[in-house]
Amino acid sequence: TQLLEQSPQFLSIQEGENLTVYCNSSSVFSSLQWYRQEPGEGPVLLVTVVTGGEVKKLKRLTFQFGDARKDSSLHITAAQPGDTGLYLCAGVGRDDKIIFGKGTRLHILP
Amino acid sequence: NAGVTQTPKFQVLKTGQSMTLQCAQDMNHNSMYWYRQDPGMGLRLIYYSASEGTTDKGEVPNGYNVSRLNKREFSLRLESAAPSQTSVYFCASSEGTGVSETQYFGPGTRLLVL
Numbered sequence: 001t002q003l004l005e006q007s008p009q010f011l012s013i014q015e016g017e018n019l020t021v022y023c024n025s026s027s028v029f030s031s032l033q034w035y036r037q038e039p040g041e042g043p044v045l046l047v048t049v050v051t052g053g054e055v056k057k058l059k060r061l062t063f064q065f066g067d068a069r070k071d072s073s074l075h076i077t078a079a080q081p082g083d084t085g086l087y088l089c090a091g092v093g094r095d096d097k098i099i100f101g102k103g104t105r106l107h108i109l110p
Numbered sequence: 111n112a113g114v115t116q117t118p119k120f121q122v123l124k125t126g127q128s129m130t131l132q133c134a135q136d137m138n139h140n141s142m143y144w145y146r147q148d149p150g151m152g153l154r155l156i157y158y159s160a161s162e163g164t165t166d167k168g169e170v171p172n173g174y175n176v177s178r179l180n181k182r183e184f185s186l187r188l189e190s191a192a193p194s195q196t197s198v199y200f201c202a203s204s205e206g207t208g209v210s211e212t213q214y215f216g217p218g219t220r221l222l223v224l
Contacts, residue, residue, distance in 0.1 A: 004152075041217055045212050098210075100154070102151065
């Protein structure tokens with residue numbers, strides 16, 4: 001059974017600080033997606049990474065896919081209150097099945 | 111464009127009752143999905159439909175049935191609701207036929223089974 005472990009589960013930091021959240025598995029994925037979900041809404045796709053070692057940037061957010069395509073990280077620079085939310089990673093396996101991690105709940109204090 | 115819409119937004123059922131959750135998308139997408147989201151469990155795929163007329167089981171299909179009524183609409187039916195089906199249900203759609211495509215999610219249906 002494929003599993004995606006996200007860490008930390010919860011993170012509360014001050015505005016302006018940097019942070020990194022992780023998404024790890026023992027399985028290899030053909031692609032990995034990161035979503036952000038706000039209370040009462042559905043998840044919204046932030047980025048998809050496909051190639052091992054790939055790095056993508058979205059303003060202050062930097063996403064990296066591990067060389068072996070088993071793990072990924074999301075780094076936020078100078079966090080802002082608008083970054084508050086639930087961050088989900090989702091891996092797509094070679095069998096074209098998708099699994100989601102349990103998420104990291106991020107709270108940025110003003 | 112409304113994107114993905116879901117009805118109802120909230121529902122309370124008694125054990126054994128049945129209900130259908132409705133989902134519609136106006137993006138002319140080929141694939142549609144039903145997920146459930148439980149605290150501490152993340153999102154889990156219930157069923158998906160890669161094209162009109164086809165449906166496939168996901169990770170947790172037991173207790174549910176689906177119908178891809180046409181390209182726009184994908185419904186999820188609970189024939190005999192159980193407390194374990196208390197959850198938030200999300201419908202999603204994507205343009206292509208693979209789960210690696212960008213999925214657009216609806217706002218969710220919050221279901222409580224007593």
